[in-house]
Amino acid sequence: NPKGAVKDSVLLMGKSGSGKTSMRSIIFANYIARDTRRLGATIDVEHSHVRFLGNLVLNLWDCGGQDTFMENYFTSQRDNIFRNVEVLIYVFDVESRELEKDMHYYQSCLEAILQNSPDAKIFCLVHKMDLVQEDQRDLIFKEREEDLKRLSRPLECVCFRTSIWDETLYKAWSSIVYQLIPNVQQLEMNLRNFAQIIEADEVLLFERATFLVISHYQCKEQRDVHRFEKISNIIKQFKLSCSKLAASFQSMEVRNSNFAAFIDIFTSNTYVMVVMSDPSIPSAATLINIRNARKHFEKLERVDGPKHSLLMR
Amino acid sequence: MEEDTKPLLVPVGGDESNYGIMNIQFNPEDFKCKRPFHVEPTNIVSVNDDMQRVTDEASAMNKRIHYYSRLTSPADRALIAPDHVLPAPDEIYVYSPLGTAFKVDSCTDGYGKNSSIVTIFMIWNTMMGTSILSIPWGIKQAGFTSGIILILVMGILTLYCCYRVVESRKMIPLVDTSNWEFPDVCKYYFGSFGQWSSLLFSMVSLVGAMVVYWVLMSNFLFNTGKFIYNFIHDINVTDIVPGTNGSNRVICPSATSGHTPQNRSVMFSSGNDTGFELFEEWWNKSQTVPFYLIAVLLPLLNLKSPSFFAKFNVLGTISVVYLVFLVTVKAAHLGIHLEYNWFAENDFFVPEFRILFPQLTGVLTLAFFIHNCVITLLQNNKNQENNVRDLSIAYFLVGLTYLYVGMIIFASFPSPPLSKECIEQNFLDNFPSDDIMSFVARIFLLFQMMTVYPLLGYLARVQLLRQFFGNAYPSIFHVLILNVAIVGAGVAMARFYPNIGGIIRYSGATCGLAFVFVYPSLIYMISLHRAGQLTWPALIIHIFIILLGLANLIAQFLL
Numbered sequence: 075n076p077k078g079a080v081k082d083s084v085l086l087m088g089k090s091g092s093g094k095t096s097m098r099s100i101i102f103a104n105y106i107a108r109d110t111r112r113l114g115a116t117i118d119v120e121h122s123h124v125r126f127l128g129n130l131v132l133n134l135w136d137c138g139g140q141d142t143f144m145e146n147y148f149t150s151q152r153d154n155i156f157r158n159v160e161v162l163i164y165v166f167d168v169e170s171r172e173l174e175k176d177m178h179y180y181q182s183c184l185e186a187i188l189q190n191s192p193d194a195k196i197f198c199l200v201h202k203m204d205l206v207q208e209d210q211r212d213l214i215f216k217e218r219e220e221d222l223k224r225l226s227r228p229l230e231c232v233c234f235r236t237s238i239w240d241e242t243l244y245k246a247w248s249s250i251v252y253q254l255i256p257n258v259q260q261l262e263m264n265l266r267n268f269a270q271i272i273e274a275d276e277v278l279l280f281e282r283a284t285f286l287v288i289s290h291y292q293c294k295e296q297r298d299v300h301r302f303e304k305i306s307n308i309i310k311q312f313k314l315s316c317s318k319l320a321a322s323f324q325s326m327e328v329r330n331s332n333f334a335a336f337i338d339i340f341t342s343n344t345y346v347m348v349v350m351s352d353p354s355i356p357s358a359a360t361l362i363n364i365r366n367a368r369k370h371f372e373k374l375e376r377v378d379g380p381k382h383s384l385l386m387r
Numbered sequence: 388m389e390e391d392t393k394p395l396l397v398p399v400g401g402d403e404s405n406y407g408i409m410n411i412q413f414n415p416e417d418f419k420c421k422r423p424f425h426v427e428p429t430n431i432v433s434v435n436d437d438m439q440r441v442t443d444e445a446s447a448m449n450k451r452i453h454y455y456s457r458l459t460s461p462a463d464r465a466l467i468a469p470d471h472v473l474p475a476p477d478e479i480y481v482y483s484p485l486g487t488a489f490k491v492d493s494c495t496d497g498y499g500k501n502s503s504i505v506t507i508f509m510i511w512n513t514m515m516g517t518s519i520l521s522i523p524w525g526i527k528q529a530g531f532t533s534g535i536i537l538i539l540v541m542g543i544l545t546l547y548c549c550y551r552v553v554e555s556r557k558m559i560p561l562v563d564t565s566n567w568e569f570p571d572v573c574k575y576y577f578g579s580f581g582q583w584s585s586l587l588f589s590m591v592s593l594v595g596a597m598v599v600y601w602v603l604m605s606n607f608l609f610n611t612g613k614f615i616y617n618f619i620h621d622i623n624v625t626d627i628v629p630g631t632n633g634s635n636r637v638i639c640p641s642a643t644s645g646h647t648p649q650n651r652s653v654m655f656s657s658g659n660d661t662g663f664e665l666f667e668e669w670w671n672k673s674q675t676v677p678f679y680l681i682a683v684l685l686p687l688l689n690l691k692s693p694s695f696f697a698k699f700n701v702l703g704t705i706s707v708v709y710l711v712f713l714v715t716v717k718a719a720h721l722g723i724h725l726e727y728n729w730f731a732e733n734d735f736f737v738p739e740f741r742i743l744f745p746q747l748t749g750v751l752t753l754a755f756f757i758h759n760c761v762i763t764l765l766q767n768n769k770n771q772e773n774n775v776r777d778l779s780i781a782y783f784l785v786g787l788t789y790l791y792v793g794m795i796i797f798a799s800f801p802s803p804p805l806s807k808e809c810i811e812q813n814f815l816d817n818f819p820s821d822d823i824m825s826f827v828a829r830i831f832l833l834f835q836m837m838t839v840y841p842l843l844g845y846l847a848r849v850q851l852l853r854q855f856f857g858n859a860y861p862s863i864f865h866v867l868i869l870n871v872a873i874v875g876a877g878v879a880m881a882r883f884y885p886n887i888g889g890i891i892r893y894s895g896a897t898c899g900l901a902f903v904f905v906y907p908s909l910i911y912m913i914s915l916h917r918a919g920q921l922t923w924p925a926l927i928i929h930i931f932i933i934l935l936g937l938a939n940l941i942a943q944f945l946l
Contacts, residue, residue: 096466099458204472238455239472241447300447307454314457 082158084126087135087183088165089176093201093238094134097165100238101247101284102132103310126283127254128343130160156183156190161254163197166222168214168235169205177225184229196231197250198222204237211235244303248286255288257374264374266291272363273352275333278302280345285309288344305347309337327357338364341372448472484516484596484753484898503777506768510757510781512700513764515707515788517603517832518754520813521888522789523796525751527737527810528888529744531725531797535790537747542786545755548932549782550775551907552758553765558914568762569902576910586854588901589759593847594873595894600836600843601877602885604680606813607833609672610820616666617821630819631801635720638819639809677881681874684837688844688870691860699838706831707788713824714792718799725798735802745942749892752899752939754789755782759902812888844870896940904936 086094098104125131135155164183170176180198187194200218203211219233232253234246252258261279269277269291276292285306298304313323325338333351338361340346346367350360448468455466501509526534555572556564562575570589573581616622630638669675687693726736757764765774796814800807811817815832818825848869849859860866880890908929915921 099466100455103458204469237472238466239448239451239468240444298443298446300443304447304450307450311454311457 082129082160083131083133084161084163085133085135085155085159086163086165088199088201089167089170089179092165092167092170094165096238097199097201097236097243098132098134100243101286102126103284103313126281126343127251152186153190156186159187159191159194161195161197161250162187163199163250164231165199165201166218168200168202168218177221180222181225184226188229192229195253196226196229197246198226198231198233199246200233200235202237203235203242204239241300241303244286244306247284248288248302251281251284251286251288258289260374261371262289262291264371265289268363268367268370269293269348272348272360273350273355274348274360275351276347276349278305278347279340280306280347282339282343282345285345329353329357334360336360336364340364340368344371484592484756484894500769501767502769503773506765506777507781507784509764510761510778511784511788512704513760514755514757514781514785516703517599517836517887518750518891519707519710519789519792520603520815521750521891522754522793523800523810523814524812524888525747526793526797527807528741529747530737530739530741531727531794532739533741533744534747534797535794537744538751538786538790538793541748541751542755542782544932544935545752545758545903546779546782548903548907549758549761549778551911552761552902553774553778555907555910555914556762558911558918569759569906572910573906576913581906583854584901585906586850588898589850590847591894592753592756592759592898592902593843593850594876595753595890595898597840597843597847597873598877598880599887599890599894600840601677601680601874602881602887602890603813604833604836604840605677605881606672606816606885607829607836608680609670609676610829611826611833612670612676613820614826616670620662622663629805631804635717636819636822637721637801637805637817639805640811640816641809673882673885677878681878684840685870685874687841688848688874689863689866690841690845693841693845696838696841699835702831702835702838706828706835709828709831711788711792713828714795716824717818718795721799721801723798724800724802726802735806737807743946745939745946746888746892748939749896749943750888751789751895752903753891753895755785756895756899756903758907812886844873847873892943896943900936900940904939905933908932 086098088094133155162183164180166176166180184196187196198219200215203215206214215233215235222231222233232249234242234249236243236246255261265277265279268274270293275294276290276296278290279288280286281288287302287306290302309323309326312326316323325336327337328335331353333349334353334355334357335350336346336348336357338346338348346364348360348364452468455468459466522538526538528534529537552569555569556567559572559575564572567575570582570585573585575581577584628638628640630636687696726733728736728738730738730740732738761778765771765778768774768777797807797810800810800817809817815825815828820826848866851869852861852865853859856865884890912921912926912929915925
């Protein structure tokens with residue numbers, strides 16, 4: 075049932091129980107929906123409020139493994155679901171015992187994509203990798219990746235191995251977001267100039283809804299490689315607390331004798347984090363710099379036409 | 388959501404001096420060991436390359452778990468971390484050299500749950516160990532009366548120094564010391580010299596203990612094997628060493644003018660002559676058995692985590708209790724043989740006061756040693772204000788046990804036929820290998836030592852490799868080289884110098900110098916001086932203690 079304009083969507087699909095709901099919850103910092111297993115498949119389209127990267131809407135669909143009623147519903151809604159899709163993210167449970175069936179459902183999704191949104195980008199996540207023994211992970215992932223790439227032809231898919239219990243989930247989604255931004259190199263160059271002008275140690279650009287790192291610049295080696303995910307988790311946790319007070323998070327300044335860090339809204343779809351290790355520079359100076367840079371980066375977004383830039387919708 | 392009514396900001400811990408992270412969501416009830424690990428505030432605040440105690444992965448996982456727990460209600464198990472993803476907790480083992488290496492149930496948040504009795508028992512259990520085997524020899528070296536006096540005096544002295552160790556953290560102002568062990572305190576006062584020297588002395592005690600263990604294990608394995616062989620082949624062996632006659636035979640293995648005891652035996656049996664000689668050749672206490680142990684123990688040392696062995700802790704207690712029982716039974720059979728000669732030598736007896744008494748003090752330094760881990764052990768005490776009392780009671784019980792075993796063995800050693808000089812450095816050596824009771828004791832001790840040995844090796848490896856390479860298991864080669872070195876030292880000692888009394892007193896006096904005598908007193912004096920409270924009596928007393936420690940060490944080499 076077409077309900078007004080169909081928005082451009084990101085499809086998150088996979089078998090029921092493969093971990094999509096948890097994934098969405100974690101990436102987008104919203105509370106886990108009540109136990110959806112009782113209700114059968116996730117029927118999500120009309121209620122999806124999750125937007126990111128502009129006006130992309132995230133839709134979850136259980137694909138395959140459900141009962142006949144859901145199968146029919148899915149088939150009847152197929153064109154609706156697969157039209158105007160920008161990105162398809164398909165989740166495979168690495169522990170699944172029905173590899174044939176999984177591939178079959180995946181292929182039928184691909185057919186639908188080919189028919190309705192042939193320009194969509196395809197990403198495959200081999201999920202729940204923590205359940206595989208550490209020394210086997212690379213091997214198993216390589217196998218799956220080869221199979222998936224083969225099955226996906228003529229479409230191209232990019233594969234990641236993920237688990238919610240290590241940094242791979244965050245990195246995979248950051249890579250996905252990174253690939254969805256067409257002018258990302260230009261963005262990085264501008265970010266580097268900005269950082270060098272204001273003499274910052276590190277500057278990060280986050281996607282606004284998910285705090286996934288879109289781009290970053292650092293002027294020297296930092297010790298902690300997990301800092302992006304940690305900051306993202308901390309801020310998302312803080313946002314959850316703010317929302318309990320019906321407040322919304324706008325900006326943060328953290329300062330001590332060794333450093334000063336500023337997190338602030340940047341453009342309509344991004345947040346910026348600036349880390350200065352010279353605490354003698356007053357906050358006001360850095361904040362003015364950020365404000366001026368904001369105008370510049372917004373101009374950058376407007377330069378590219380609406381078709382090409384995902385940052386502007 | 389049910390959590391909506393809970394306050395958002397809950398301070399961590401009830402301790403107002405705790406600068407821990409203001410944790411947004413933790414409920415104090417969650418404290419009791421639900422949190423698997425803890426990120427040090429220094430990870431966030433400090434920019435220098437201090438060796439951090441928590442890896443980057445663990446710290447990232449901590450943040451992840453905090454965040455995920457906000458996303459669900461407590462009833463929903465969807466985002467609870469499964470066991471296999473949690474980083475292994477830093478295994479906390481405490482050991483006392485020659486005592487039991489003990490795995491502490493880490494409730495590192497500082498809220499202890501052990502009653503006083505349990506704490507006292509833990510301290511007793513950790514301190515009690517194989518040095519009990521050398522106490523009778525030590526009393527013999529010092530003389531009966533002076534031996535008893537020395538046990539009491541050393542007990543009180545080491546107790547006082549232990550008390551100083553426990554109190555040393557509290558005198559440090561402005562810093563959160565709740566996680567600190569004594570080496571951290573040394574590092575605070577003496578910088579990296581303190582850190583490295585406490586590592587060095589800790590290594591001395593550990594490696595010394597492991598060498599003693601190897602010698603003892605070879606001894607016990609040899610005797611056990613001999614007993615079993617003789618039992619199977621029904622051989623009635625009479626060792627050609629002097630000893631008493633009768634059913635409770637006590638022997639004097641080193642009667643042949645003082646060199647290392649031979650294992651020759653004259654055999655009266657109906658068995659196979661050549662078979663027995665072959666056995667004697669292949670099963671020799673110092674030549675071959677130490678090498679056989681390598682096959683069993685070297686692989687165990689290479690294990691990444693010896694937590695399996697911590698389960699056998701109870702063997703240590705059983706061994707000590709059995710030894711006390713054995714001593715009592717033997718004394719009941721042998722009777723008391725004491726004669727008081729105050730200073731004069733005698734064929735069968737030793738004078739009450741002897742010039743060799745520093746050998747006893749060296750042994751006692753290691754026998755009463757728990758200073759490297761007493762803080763951790765007392766941390767789990769439910770009522771912290773009773774710490775000093777419980778520590779004193781534990782020391783009293785340990786001293787009592789040593790006194791009992793030492794005195795009884797010394798007193799009941801059958802002196803008219805044998806001389807008191809015959810008391811061996813390992814008193815079980817005074818019983819022949821076919822004696823059932825000591826056979827059982829040797830078996831118990833053998834198994835107990837085999838389970839403690841990998842734990843000691845693990846502790847040595849963790850401390851040494853972490854200090855040098857930052858990683859407790861850098862590669863199999865590093866670990867293998869270290870283990871081969873330690874095992875080699877043990878084998879060499881078992882081969883050439885299997886005198887455990889000697890090894891114990893040298894290593895005891897050395898590591899005791901740092902941890903028992905010098906550091907606690909020096910730190911106390913410095914902290915008093917910084918607080919402007921140093922008085923002349925305190926200064927003199929503690930300098931005297933330091934000099935005693937030095938004298939203890941020097942005397943080991945001179946006498």
